[in-house]
Each structure stands twice: as structure tokens, then as C-alpha cells.
Amino acid sequence: MTTGPGDFTERAGDQAYHVRPYRPPVNLLWWLRRRTYLFFVLRELSCLAVAWAVLFLMLLVRAVSEGGDVYAHFVTWARMPWIVVLNVVAFAFLMLHAITWFNLTPAATVVRLRGQRVPPAVIAGSAYAGWVVVSALVAWIVLRQ
């Protein structure tokens, strides 16, 4: 007998039965059927933008550490239209990731203060405030002359 994922063995008395639960067939394009499904898949795909960002940052770090010429060469490379387009798309996905992530913070974090539950809006608000502070700090460190 062939076995598939999700199969299990059920025992009744001293008999063992091989059980294969019925799973209705799902179309490979199930995520196109509803807007919420599509949104879910887009949110999950934001992980590719995260991976690209890490790669891009490492190329940047290497270029900066190797000196002015290599850094100038990196900037010229990053100016190529397809890299700019890639970064525009990546930035949009990173924003999608950040916004959906911070919106979920109140669901994942329950904070109690003097026995009272801190309202979800306050937790989400703090997350967004933290985001603004970190972004401003990064921009200041990179751009101050």
C-alpha cells in the first residue's frame, strides 16, 4: 500500500487500520479566488523582499568597506533601471510587511498594567511610534554630515 502525507494508523482492539483522511482537491491557484487569500499570499511573499534586502545590504556593506571607488561602483550598479524597479517593489513589500506586522502586535502581545489590559490601540500605536523613532534614528546616523 502506498502512504501519503497525513496518513495515520488507527488501532481498534488488536487490529491496526491504515487510515487516509479524505482531502477534497484544492486548485493550485486557490489564492486567486478571494481578495483576502491574495492579500495573505502577498503578505507571505513579503519574505522574499526581506531576503533581497539582506543581500542588498551585505553588498552595500562590502562596497563601503572596500573604499570610495567600490562604493561609487555599487551606487552606479544600484542606479540600473531593473535594480531600481526591484527596490521599488521590495520597498512596497517591506512596507506591507511592516504595516501588517505592527497591526498584529496587539493580538500577539497582551500587556497588563495594574490589573488592567492595555488597550490594543495603545500597543499598536506604540509599535508605530517605535517604527518612526527607529527610522528617524537610522536616517540621522546615515545622513548626518
Next chain:
Amino acid sequence: MAERTKQSGRTTEPILWLLFSAGGVAAALFLPILIFIFGLAVPLGWVAPGSNHLQGVLANPLTLLVLFGLCVLSLFHWAQRFRYTLIDGLKLKGYQRLINMGCYTVAVIGSLTVAVVLWLAR
């Protein structure tokens, strides 16, 4: 990865979920501004931070430490989401073990590469 180790009954899943969440927070806080500055603003000429200044920023051990944490956690965040995207999105549940191994192997090799790049950039 999801398998329980036989003797202890423990799984690696909670640790992987922890890395996923930590990576989600780090990526959400730092990556949009970094990609905005270096992926768009610098190439399009809106700002032009000097190479010497950036070298100075990189010379700070705190910068390297933050970049290391950010990149490693982001890679494990990627691994968790990408394996579920493949398994659920493309219905590849039969290849779950292979996909898990593949994604986390990439995350580990990526993390080692990040460590080397940052070490050489000191």
C-alpha cells in the same frame, strides 16, 4: 524540522517561531528605511552620504552588531515564511521535510556569510 525528538518529546518549532517573530520585528523596524535610503534615495540622487562617513558608521561595533542581528533574524524570518509559502501556496506538503531542510540550510549559510562580510568590514 517539525519532528519531535524521540526521547525528550521536544520540538525545534518553538525556537523557529521565536526566530520568525524576532525577525519579523527587526525587519519591520529597520528594513523599510534602509532600503528606502540605499535602494532608492541614494541611487536616484536624492541624498548622497559620503563614502568616508559611511565607513565611519561601519567602524562602530554597535552598527555591526545591529546589522548582524538584523540580517540573521531576517533570514530566519524569511525561512519560516518561505517554507510555508511553498508548502501551502504551492501545495507541496509531500516535500515538507526537503523544503524545511532547504530553507533553513539557506538561512544558516546566509547567516555565516553575513558574519564573514561584517567581520571583514570592521
